[in-house]
Structure formats: structure tokens, C-alpha cells
Amino acid sequence: MVGELLCADVKVRALTRDPATARLPREAEVARTDEMPLDGVTSLFLNPAVFWSGLGDLLERARDGGVRRVVMLSSAAALDDDPANAIGAHHLAIERAIEATGLEWTFLRPGEFATNALAWAETIRAGEPVRGPYARARSAPIHERDIAAVAARALLSDELVGAKPVLSGPEALTHPQMVEIIGAAAGIPARFEEITPERARSEMLARPYMREGIVDTLLKVRADAVDRDVEISPEVERITGRPARTFAEWAADHF
Known part of the structure; x- marks a missing residue:
């Protein structure tokens, strides 16, 4: 997403745990995540995966410091308001906290990330089988570049303010x-x-x-997806103007 924003000639401050190893474009300002500098920031992209222990005073600092908009990488799990769904509950709680600030917001709700399959890379290259449950479970994995393109549009234009687009890849696949x-x-x-x-x-x-x-939620999602039809979201193409990338394209990019 940093690249998408830089191509739009936007100043970017990218936060990372270790700026020395982040390998971010040199045109981006890089700062440490634990310092969270918000001076001069008008729009904030928030990944709640790093905030399982809570947001602290981040939203208050953002609002008081002049941030106007928050684009959050939420999850399709937020469509399930069952408190037993740990992933959905976590994302919904942060969505509601953002809504309560009065800031402009957009919540991106992707399903399975194609990039999760990088966890299989070492096993595949070693010639070992990838092992997992529910071989007939189906999902529509989304390329991270498509999420980034939608996020950049949400940050740079007003068309997605107040929207909660569900994002997916273009095809349903099993893990095999x-x-x-x-x-x-x-x-x-x-x-x-x-x-x-x-x-x-x-x-x-x-x-x-x-x-x-989280483990129990992930296993339940896989169990519920066995032999079920997968709803393919049109949102990536609607928002970006081009079709969502296939899993084969993702694999060619990473392998």
C-alpha cells in the first residue's frame, strides 16, 4: 500500500517495529511503531492485528492531533456478531471504537488472505506434504495487493467514507x-x-x-466451509476498476 500511495504523490509515514530492516521505499518516512508519531497526519491506516491487547490512547491522540480519517483493515469475520468468534469480536470492538470517535472511517473486510499460504513455502520446497484439516473447505483467497489498492482508494478519496466493503479473490478454492x-x-x-x-x-x-x-474460531470457519458455496465479492473490481487477482497470480508473484 505504501507504493500505491507514493505513486499518487502522497506523503507517507510508514510505521514498523524495526526501520532498519523494513525495506520500505526510500521516499517514505519510516518511524517505529512503538513511538506512533501522528504529528501532521491527516489519514491513518490501522491494522488491528497488532492491537490484540487494546488500542490504548491511539484514537484519542489521532482525533486530537488532527487526523481526519481512519481506514481499518478489518475482517469478514466481523459479519458474525457471535461473541464466541474471537476474530470477529476483536475486529468489531475496534470498528465500534473508531465509529465512536466521530472521525471519518472505512472498514475493509477481507476474507482469507492469499498470503497466509506463505506458511506452506518451506514445507513445499522441502518436498513434504502440506497438512491441514477439512480438505474440502472452500474460500476465495485475496491477493494482498488488491487489499492495498482498495485501502489506498479509501485513504485518497471520499467514495468509501462510511463503507464496510467485503473483499475476496475471484475464485473459490480448497487448500489442496x-x-x-x-x-x-x-x-x-x-x-x-x-x-x-x-x-x-x-x-x-x-x-x-x-x-x-483464535484457533477454535479458525477451525470452525474451516468446518463450516466444507462443501459450501463461496460468495465472491465484486468489490475489488467495482472500487479499483479492474478484476481481482487470481490465486495463480499471487503464487507467481511469491514463488
């Missing part, structure tokens, strides 16, 4: 199909091996960044 597509892009054999939900849950909880509520 995604693995096969990655293998074709990488020029190596790749296969998927189904495991039980119980084993998947245990392996997911062993990862340091996973929480029990």
Missing part, C-alpha cells in the same frame, strides 16, 4: 487446490494431506502467536 497451484508456480511437486481437526488444533496451539480462541 491452492497447494497444487503453488507447486505449479514453483515448478515442483506439491500435495496436501488431510489431518484431523484435533491434531490441527494441537499443532496450531503450539505456535507462539496463536491463542486458543
